[in-house]
Structure formats: C-alpha cells, structure tokens
Amino acid sequence: MIETLALVLGGLVVVMATHALANRTGLPSSVLLVLAGIAYGYLPLPGANLALDPHVVLYLLIPPLLYAAALQSSLLELRKNARTVVGLSVFLVAVTALAVGVGLSAVVTAIPLAVAIAIGAAVAPPDPVAALSIGRRAGLPPRLITIVEGEGLLNDATALTILQVAVAASVSHTFSLGGATGEFLFVAAGGLAVGAVMALIVAQLRRWTTDTLIDNALSLGTPFATFLIAEQLHVSGVLAVVVAGLWLSHRNPYLQSGGARLQNRAVWRFVEFLLEGYVFVLIGQQLPAVVRGLSEYSPGTVVVAAAVTVGVVLLVRPLWLLVSAHLPARMHARLGGDPKPGNPSLSGRELLALSWAGTRGVITLAAAFSLPADTPARDLLLFCAYVVVMMTLIGQGLTFAPLLRRLRLPGTSAARALVRNQARTAALRAALVRLDDLVENDPDLGRAAMPLRRAAELRLERYEERVTLLSELEDDELPVDNDYRRGLRLRREMITAEREELLSWRESGQLPDADLRILERELDHQESILPPGEPGH
Incomplete structure (x- = not known):
C-alpha cells in the first residue's frame, strides 16, 4: 500500500513538473510526459512501474476522458462535418486495420491474418489529445479542430469492435464478413441508443436539482454509469459515453445554472489534467516490459515487423485523405467532405494538417494489451503497437506545431474574434431591449436601471468598435489594441x-x-x- 501511494504521488509530481516545464519551454506536455514516463520506468526502484491493465484503462480512464472531450465538442459542428468525421472514424480505421494486418502477416509468417488484423485495429484509431493540445495553441482552424475531435470521439468504438471480431475469428478460425458487419451495426446502434437514453435521464435529474454539488456529482458519475450499462448490454460503451456527452453538452445551457456550469467546467478541467498526465506517464512506463518480451525474436524480425506497422499507419492516413478529397462527386459525398455552401472541401494545406494529426495514445496500448495471453507472437505485436505510439506521439507531436506555423492556415484568430464580438453585440442589444421593457412595465425600476444601462452601453460601444475593426482586416492577423x-x-x-x-x-x-x-x-x-x-x- 505504501509503495502504491508513493507511486501515485511520484506520478503527480512528474505531471505537475512536466506541465510547468511545458509552459516555460513551449514543448508539448504530452511528449514530455511520455519521455518522463520512460525515464521513470527505468529507475532502479522497487515497484517503480505500473503495469498497463487494459480493463482499468477501458473502464476507469477512457470513459471520463471521452466524456470530457465530448462536453467541449459541438454537436452542431460535428453534424455539419458528419461525412468527413464518419469517413475518418469508421472507414479509415477499417482500412488501416486491414492494411496493417495484411502487411504484418505477409512479412512475419508466424502471425496469422486474423491476429494481424487485431493489432491493426489497435493501432488504427488516433488519440486526439496530444494533437489538439498542440493544435489549439498553434492556431488550428475551428473546422479542423471539430474534425479531429469528432474522429477521436468515434474511432475507438470502430477499432474495438474490429479487434473483438478479429480475436474471435483467430480463436474459432472462422470469419464471416456478413456476421462481422452485422455485429458492428448492432454494437454501434446499441451504443447510440444507450447514450441517448442516459442523456435523457441525466437531463431529467438536472431539472429536479438546484444544488451545484449534486449536479457535479451527477456529471462525474454519468460517463461511468453510461459505459457500464452499455457494456453489460454488450454494445459500445465508448459510443454511448460520446453520445451522452455530446447531447448533454448541447442541452446544458438550458439544464444547468450559471454556478453549476462554472463549477462543472472547473471540475472537468482538473479531471482532464490529472488523467491525461497519468495516461501519458503510464504509456512511457510500459517500455521496459515491452522490450523484455522481445528476447525470443531475431532483431531482423523485430525491425521488419515494426517498420511495416509504422509505415502502413503513416502512409494510409494521408493517402485516404488525398483519395477521398478527389473522389467523384457522388462517392465524395458518401465518404467525406460534402462541399456544400458554408462547408467547402478541404484544401491541400488542411489535408496536410489533418494527415499529421494522427497521433496514437493509450487506447492503442490498452487494445494491444487486451490480446489473449496465448496469442501467437503477442510480445512482438505489443512492441509494434508501442513503436507506433512512440513514433506518432513524439515524432508528430514535436513537429505538428512547426508544421501548422509554416502552413499558415486561414480562418483562425481574426475570424473567430469577429464572430465572438458580433455575438456579444447582439446579446447586449437584446439585454437593453429587455431592460427597456421592464422599465416600461414598472417605472419604479427606472432608477435602478440607469447605471445598468450606462454600463451596457459602454460595453456595446466597445464591442461595436471591435466588430468594425475586425471586419476591415485583409488578413487573419489580430490587430494590436493597446487601449484594450x-x-x-x-x-x-x-x-x-x-x-x-x-x-x-x-x-x-x-x-x-x-x-x-x-x-x-x-x-x-x-x-x-x-x-x-x-x-x-
């Protein structure tokens, strides 16, 4: 017990120190945390490492992280980019899993195709945490943020379903495309249904309580309860959590008081900070255990297997994005990027940015570690998955921000600032109209309304000046307002x-x-x- 407590406290110190270092240096905190985890894993201390238990990751870490991400996402924006998101989170995951499986089974004959597809499913889903933390700071446009968020929220369900089907096929030595497709549709539909029902239940409970502490306790329990119920019904717990989080995020302005929202955001921001920190440290800590399992394989086999896995993962994503962007109109509308008014096709620079936003994370390792102990070449497959995580998380993580700066993608800071100030202006005008109506109906409110009106008019004047200034910009650079x-x-x-x-x-x-x-x-x-x-x- 003392060793476990010391390990938890040591991890907390690492998370805090690394976060402070990232703020000072501008380096991605996710990369620094993984490197710290690797160093921590090789310390000559008793009990220095925590083994990655896939059940702990899937039941205790993934639900709150997915729910927190869903609360920050936009249901309307995801719906606007639904075809692109579905193309990346369903079709691209399936294509990646199949490509990795075929490539691995071809170069390493000891790995059956079904097992190779299983590890392909594990390495297929990108984890958007690192990419978004870097992208937001470097100015990733809102539309690309929405696409990366949506892909990360939905692709885990696809990958885990393919993994389960592939493992079952490797055990039974039979595979039915129709049966696998039917199972996937059932699991996905069931997850959607459970998520929607849980969201309605939580919404009703929120209408009955005005206590902010109860409201936040309900919020913390929602992802775990949703995931547990879905898993008990043998449907997608991941998809259920995402659906519940997206719907509640959309409806919370009507369901929660201002105090509850303020406290809720602070709680989930803290939860995210701690869980993401521990997750990245945990990823780094697994390196010693993964390397120890390679003793029975020749160096050539290890290098070839890892190179094929990483190479396929890095090549399939940009190829998919490039091909899907140039498909004929009918197929293009089905697989992504519906070029309708207000939602144009992705440009070449945007496609390049999306290609480099495919960092893998803890879900890949959890899926790989969930392979049965008697799986052929299991240790080699774990190493391949680990190399993919390291190559994408560290390699792409360190180069993503410089790439975005060189691409200079349009539609970022100035456009968003203009929309915010236009919304503020409209909101203040509505407030002044409401104030006038109240005074007209009750003249006794006139004296109390005077200072409120003066303050609102000053703010309105300031926002209108900003709207005019931002509307006249010819580029996306924010103007410097020294008075402000x-x-x-x-x-x-x-x-x-x-x-x-x-x-x-x-x-x-x-x-x-x-x-x-x-x-x-x-x-x-x-x-x-x-x-x-x-x-x-």
Missing part, C-alpha cells in the same frame, strides 16, 4: 488592490475569515470573466 490591453491591466490591478485591502482587514481582526471568503469569491468571479488579453478577443 491597458484597460485589462488596470482592471486587474484594481482587483489586486481590493484583495490586498481585504486581507489587511482580516489581519487586523476587522474582517472574519468567513466574510473574507464571501468577498474574495466575488472578486474571483470578476477576475475570472476578464478576457486573457488578446487584442481582438
């Missing part, structure tokens, strides 16, 4: 002065701690709504 930045700096200094004065009151005994916390929370909320300081925010 000075105003933010002054407001923060004023809040700091208020906080210091309150603390001096507490230290002199004039203000009890309980009252200090109330006033401090008011200042914290004022500070939290201040924008981060971009000139076109």
Whole structure:
C-alpha cells in the first residue's frame, strides 16, 4: 500500500513538473510526459512501474476522458462535418486495420491474418489529445479542430469492435464478413441508443436539482454509469459515453445554472489534467516490459515487423485523405467532405494538417494489451503497437506545431474574434431591449436601471468598435489594441488592490475569515470573466 501511494504521488509530481516545464519551454506536455514516463520506468526502484491493465484503462480512464472531450465538442459542428468525421472514424480505421494486418502477416509468417488484423485495429484509431493540445495553441482552424475531435470521439468504438471480431475469428478460425458487419451495426446502434437514453435521464435529474454539488456529482458519475450499462448490454460503451456527452453538452445551457456550469467546467478541467498526465506517464512506463518480451525474436524480425506497422499507419492516413478529397462527386459525398455552401472541401494545406494529426495514445496500448495471453507472437505485436505510439506521439507531436506555423492556415484568430464580438453585440442589444421593457412595465425600476444601462452601453460601444475593426482586416492577423490591453491591466490591478485591502482587514481582526471568503469569491468571479488579453478577443 505504501509503495502504491508513493507511486501515485511520484506520478503527480512528474505531471505537475512536466506541465510547468511545458509552459516555460513551449514543448508539448504530452511528449514530455511520455519521455518522463520512460525515464521513470527505468529507475532502479522497487515497484517503480505500473503495469498497463487494459480493463482499468477501458473502464476507469477512457470513459471520463471521452466524456470530457465530448462536453467541449459541438454537436452542431460535428453534424455539419458528419461525412468527413464518419469517413475518418469508421472507414479509415477499417482500412488501416486491414492494411496493417495484411502487411504484418505477409512479412512475419508466424502471425496469422486474423491476429494481424487485431493489432491493426489497435493501432488504427488516433488519440486526439496530444494533437489538439498542440493544435489549439498553434492556431488550428475551428473546422479542423471539430474534425479531429469528432474522429477521436468515434474511432475507438470502430477499432474495438474490429479487434473483438478479429480475436474471435483467430480463436474459432472462422470469419464471416456478413456476421462481422452485422455485429458492428448492432454494437454501434446499441451504443447510440444507450447514450441517448442516459442523456435523457441525466437531463431529467438536472431539472429536479438546484444544488451545484449534486449536479457535479451527477456529471462525474454519468460517463461511468453510461459505459457500464452499455457494456453489460454488450454494445459500445465508448459510443454511448460520446453520445451522452455530446447531447448533454448541447442541452446544458438550458439544464444547468450559471454556478453549476462554472463549477462543472472547473471540475472537468482538473479531471482532464490529472488523467491525461497519468495516461501519458503510464504509456512511457510500459517500455521496459515491452522490450523484455522481445528476447525470443531475431532483431531482423523485430525491425521488419515494426517498420511495416509504422509505415502502413503513416502512409494510409494521408493517402485516404488525398483519395477521398478527389473522389467523384457522388462517392465524395458518401465518404467525406460534402462541399456544400458554408462547408467547402478541404484544401491541400488542411489535408496536410489533418494527415499529421494522427497521433496514437493509450487506447492503442490498452487494445494491444487486451490480446489473449496465448496469442501467437503477442510480445512482438505489443512492441509494434508501442513503436507506433512512440513514433506518432513524439515524432508528430514535436513537429505538428512547426508544421501548422509554416502552413499558415486561414480562418483562425481574426475570424473567430469577429464572430465572438458580433455575438456579444447582439446579446447586449437584446439585454437593453429587455431592460427597456421592464422599465416600461414598472417605472419604479427606472432608477435602478440607469447605471445598468450606462454600463451596457459602454460595453456595446466597445464591442461595436471591435466588430468594425475586425471586419476591415485583409488578413487573419489580430490587430494590436493597446487601449484594450491597458484597460485589462488596470482592471486587474484594481482587483489586486481590493484583495490586498481585504486581507489587511482580516489581519487586523476587522474582517472574519468567513466574510473574507464571501468577498474574495466575488472578486474571483470578476477576475475570472476578464478576457486573457488578446487584442481582438
């Protein structure tokens, strides 16, 4: 027990230190965490490593990570890009699994085709965590963020279903394309149904409670309950969690109070930070165990098997994107990139960015480790999966941001800032109309409404100035607004002065701690709504 506690605390120290280093250096935290995990795994300490248990990963780590990602995604944007997302998360995963399987079984005769397809399914689904954490910072356009998010949310269900079918075929030595397709459709439809039902249940429970603590406890329990029920019904737990998260994210503005939403976002941001950190460290820690299992294979066999697996994974994705982008109109509409108004086909630069966003992660290792112990060449297959994760996570992770900067993709900062300020302007005008209606119906509210109207009109004037400025830009570079930045700096200094004065009151005994916390929370909320300081925010 003491060793386990020390290991957990050691991992926490690694996660915090690595995150701080990433903030200072600009290097991807996911890459630094994996490298730290590798170094940690080779430390000469008793019990220094945690073995990757696929059941722990699939039941305890994947549901909350998928749910948190779904809460941040947009159901409407996913629907707009549905064909592209489905093409990547279903068809590309299947093609990758088959290509890796055929390639591995051809070069290593000891690996049966069904087993090779199983490991192909394990390495097929990209994990978007690393790619998105880098892409958002480097300015990945919103549409590409939506596509990568959608692909990462849905591809795990496809990969795990193919893996189960392939393992069953390797055990029974029989395979039926019709039976496999039917099983996939049943598992997917069942996952969709369970996710929708769970979302409706949680939505109803939220209507009955106004307690933010109960609301957040319900939110934390939702992904686990959804995944458990789906798995008990032998349908896709992954897909059920994603569907529940997407629907609740879309409906939460109607279901949750402002306080519940603020607390909910903070809770899930913290959960994501810890779980993602431990997951990447866990990936790095598996290297010693994976390498130890290679003693019975010749170096040539190991190198060839790993090279084929990595090569196929790296080649199939850009080829799929390139071919699907140039298909005839009818097939193109079916497999991705429906070129309708407001949603044009992906450009060559966007296709290149998507090609490089295929980093693999913990779901690949969990799937590979779930192969039965008597699987032929299991240790070699685990090594191939591990090399794919390392090559994509470290290689693509380190080069993704420089690639995006060189591509200079359009439609990022200025366009989003313009939409935000247009929405703010519309919202403030609606608020002023509501204020006028209230005063007209009850003249006694007039005096209280005057300062509110002045404050709203000042904000409206500021937003309209930004809309005009952003509308006249000829490129995507945000303009520098020094007055705006000075105003933010002054407001923060004023809040700091208020906080210091309150603390001096507490230290002199004039203000009890309980009252200090109330006033401090008011200042914290004022500070939290201040924008981060971009000139076109």
